Amino acid sequence: MTATTRTAVERLAPDRLFIGGEWVDARSGARLATYHPATGELVAEVAEAREEDVDAAVAAARAAFDAGPWPRLDAADRAELLWKLADAIAADADRLARLEVLDTGKPIREAQIDLRETVDAFRYYAGWATKLHGQTIPVRGAVLNYTLREPVGVVGAIIPWNFPLLMAAWKVAPALACGNAVVLKPAEQTPLTALELAALAARVGLPPGVLNVVPGYGETAGAALVRHPGVDKIAFTGSTAVGRQIGQLVAGTDKALTLELGGKAANIIFEDAALDQAVEGIVNGIYFNQGEVCCAGSRLLVQESVVDVVIEKLKDRLATLRVGDPLDKNTDVGAINSRAQLEKIEELVASGVAEGAEIYQPACQLPERGYFFRPTLFTNVAQSHRIAREEIFGPVLSVLTFRTPDEAIEKANNTEYGLSAGIWTEKGSRILEMARRLRAGVVWANTYNKFDPTSPFGGYKESGFGREGGLHGLLAYVRLEDR
Ligand code: NAI
Ligand code: MG
Numbered sequence: 085m086t087a088t089t090r091t092a093v094e095r096l097a098p099d100r101l102f103i104g105g106e107w108v109d110a111r112s113g114a115r116l117a118t119y120h121p122a123t124g125e126l127v128a129e130v131a132e133a134r135e136e137d138v139d140a141a142v143a144a145a146r147a148a149f150d151a152g153p154w155p156r157l158d159a160a161d162r163a164e165l166l167w168k169l170a171d172a173i174a175a176d177a178d179r180l181a182r183l184e185v186l187d188t189g190k191p192i193r194e195a196q197i198d199l200r201e202t203v204d205a206f207r208y209y210a211g212w213a214t215k216l217h218g219q220t221i222p223v224r225g226a227v228l229n230y231t232l233r234e235p236v237g238v239v240g241a242i243i244p245w246n247f248p249l250l251m252a253a254w255k256v257a258p259a260l261a262c263g264n265a266v267v268l269k270p271a272e273q274t275p276l277t278a279l280e281l282a283a284l285a286a287r288v289g290l291p292p293g294v295l296n297v298v299p300g301y302g303e304t305a306g307a308a309l310v311r312h313p314g315v316d317k318i319a320f321t322g323s324t325a326v327g328r329q330i331g332q333l334v335a336g337t338d339k340a341l342t343l344e345l346g347g348k349a350a351n352i353i354f355e356d357a358a359l360d361q362a363v364e365g366i367v368n369g370i371y372f373n374q375g376e377v378c379c380a381g382s383r384l385l386v387q388e389s390v391v392d393v394v395i396e397k398l399k400d401r402l403a404t405l406r407v408g409d410p411l412d413k414n415t416d417v418g419a420i421n422s423r424a425q426l427e428k429i430e431e432l433v434a435s436g437v438a439e440g441a442e443i444y445q446p447a448c449q450l451p452e453r454g455y456f457f458r459p460t461l462f463t464n465v466a467q468s469h470r471i472a473r474e475e476i477f478g479p480v481l482s483v484l485t486f487r488t489p490d491e492a493i494e495k496a497n498n499t500e501y502g503l504s505a506g507i508w509t510e511k512g513s514r515i516l517e518m519a520r521r522l523r524a525g526v527v528w529a530n531t532y533n534k535f536d537p538t539s540p541f542g543g544y545k546e547s548g549f550g551r552e553g554g555l556h557g558l559l560a561y562v563r564l565e566d567r
Contacts, residue, residue: 092182092411097275099130101137101299102282104144105292111136116272116299121189121419122410122454130275133298138267138308141296145238145265146314148293155235155263163213166260168288170206176284177203180277182411184249187274189419189455190373191410201535202253205553208537209257212558216262233562235263236340237316240309242302242330243278244322245271245421246376246477252278254552255319256295257537262561267296267315269306271322273422275299302326307333315339317561321378324475324501324546342550342560344378344542346475347503349524350496351381351532352486355389357508361530363397366481369506369532371405371417371459375479376425378547379504381532382476384483385492391485395463398481402459403446417479420455429457429478436462436471441482467498475501489514497523502544506532525551 100107109131116132119125133141148154154162173180181195188195218231241255248270259266270278275297282297298305302322310318310333317340320330324345334341351369353362369381386394410418420426437443445458457478465472465482472482486492496505505524507515519527525543528534535541540551550560559565 092186093179096128097130097183097277097279098283099128099279101131101133101141102279102286102295102297103137103141104147104296105286110134111140116275116301118187118273118275120186121421122451122456124453127186128276130279130299133269133300133305135304135308137298137300138305138312141267141298142238142240142309142312142314144293144296145267148291149235149237149265152265152291152293154265154291154294157263159214159216162261162263163210165288165290166206166210166213166257169285169290170203170210172284172288173199173206173281174203176280180249180280183276183280184274185410185418187248187276188245189410189421191415191418192413193415194373194418198247198250201537202250205250205253205257205537209261209558212258212555213261216558216562231564233262233559233564236561236563237264238314239264239266239561240312240315240318241266241268242306242309242318242320242322243268243270245273246373246378248274249277249281251321252281254557256281258552258558259319259561260290260294261558264561265294267298267309269298269300269309272299272301310334317341319560320344327548340560342542342552343548344550344552345546345548346501347378347380347543347547348383348473348475348499348501349379349381349504349506350383350385350499351506352385352492352496352508352518353387353390353394354489354507354509354511354514355387356510358510358530359390359394359397362508363394363401365506365508365530365532366398367401367405370481371479372533374417374420374457376421376477377533379526379533380477381504381506382481383472383496384481385486385495386483387492388485388487391483395461395483398461399444399446402444402461403448405446405448405459407448407456407458408451417459420457420478423455425477426455426457429476429480432471432474432476432478433460433480436465436469436482439466439469439471441465441469441471467495473499489518493518493521500546503542503547504528
């Protein structure tokens with residue numbers, strides 16, 4: 085444990101694999117290291133799962149599902165246990181938030197939001213355990229015909245580094261509510277809170293094998309989970325490239341699949357919008373979590389008549405953002421998660437300049453160490469520019485303009501992605517019309533990045549398929565409705 089780590093948390097997460105209710109070393113003895121993105125310092129080393137460890141985790145999950153108590157438990161008892169897990173997370177929320185900051189580099193204030201939403205997700209899905217009703221179907225003849233909503237079986241959950249605990253919760257909570265067993269593979273950059281989740285689940289009495297956690301690399305542990313014949317469903321959040329590969333591997337097998345992939349969301353400001361409120365929402369929409377968000381509002385479409393005033397207001401607001409130590413509660417923009425991600429952002433920003441867009445960055449002081457990037461605004465952006473088309477996954481906003489609602493729709497939909505969009509207008513009828521015509525899974529109006537466990541979230545087109553959250557996110561973990 086390094087000095088930085090020690091001042092942030094009094095004790096670290098468990099550092100081994102969690103398989104069948106036991107903490108175990110990797111069969112190979114391999115370890116992987118995680119670093120604090122804001123300083124580059126070592127945070128922890130944890131056991132690194134490879135194929136043989138994934139085999140063991142799937143075997144434990146299979147045994148828990150095929151012969152263990154969990155799927156057979158009274159639904160009310162499953163609900164109670166999930167509620168207790170939510171309470172345990174809530175009781176430990178401060179420490180978990182700080183661990184999340186150490187692994188991700190996100191501001192502590194935002195990690196605290198993740199923790200609240202994690203607790204909410206477990207509580208929400210705890211409530212569904214007792215409400216998995218089937219149907220009775222009026223067939224011909226004197227017979228009773230009915231459907232049962234049965235769990236899918238063993239779920240392989242693969243999650244990214246931008247919201248490690250929250251993305252785990254979005255999969256683990258509905259999967260467990262339905263009575264499934266889970267093998268969770270956190271991202272190699274951010275394994276700590278997933279291990280903590282396993283420890284808390286064990287402490288509140290989740291039976292062995294129901295939740296297994298195997299930190300490891302995507303190409304080894306992740307791919308082994310995807311290929312494993314003992315897995316009934318893969319739930320993946322991450323890049324479109326890897327999602328596509330997973331789709332190909334799963335095609336032709338009997339595995340169910342849900343994919344939450346990338347985005348290039350448009351935030352659309354009409355001239356009649358409440359502009360100050362809109363600018364605040366735009367800033368939150370792109371600079372939250374350093375822009376490392378699949379639904380980040382990375383394209384701003386502004387009606388031409390107000391573009392100058394909007395850009396002026398945006399620049400003023402950018403200059404007030406505090407970039408720096410993510411453990412400081414006053415920080416607005418923390419560190420980029422990794423050197424690789426920082427280099428990706430730098431490369432795309434350089435392409436924007438080379439292709440002729442105009443760059444603005446506030447003159448804020450950046451820390452000397454760590455992977456920091458200034459909040460960035462591009463104007464004079466053309467739809468053909470890479471910064472208008474590719475997911476940057478960083479604090480970079482590209483501004484485009486439009487004249488008419490039709491042109492706004494045309495430009496907003498001109499992308500291979502379709503995860504989310506935002507509309508800013510005081511006209512109710514326009515909101516309803518735009519929401520219908522935007523090819524995006526989620527459309528926010530006069531707000532952005534609002535999440536609630538009651539509401540489905542997921543994408544059109546290359547942003548993936550299937551939904552997380554709400555009833556739809558639950559039914560992704562039962563036969564009959566799984567995909
Ligand atoms: P990634 O898609 O490689 O990683 C996400 C998860 O998938 C991690 O747990 C990783 O270990 C696993 N993984 C990687 N390759 C795998 C494989 N062949 N089989 C099974 N699992 C595999 O994303 P990465 O490389 O971390 O980030 C690259 C870009 O992806 C980002 O710059 C961003 O544009 C996008 N991304 C989107 C996310 C989202 O929330 N939709 C989250 C993370 C990244
Ligand atoms: Mg990758």
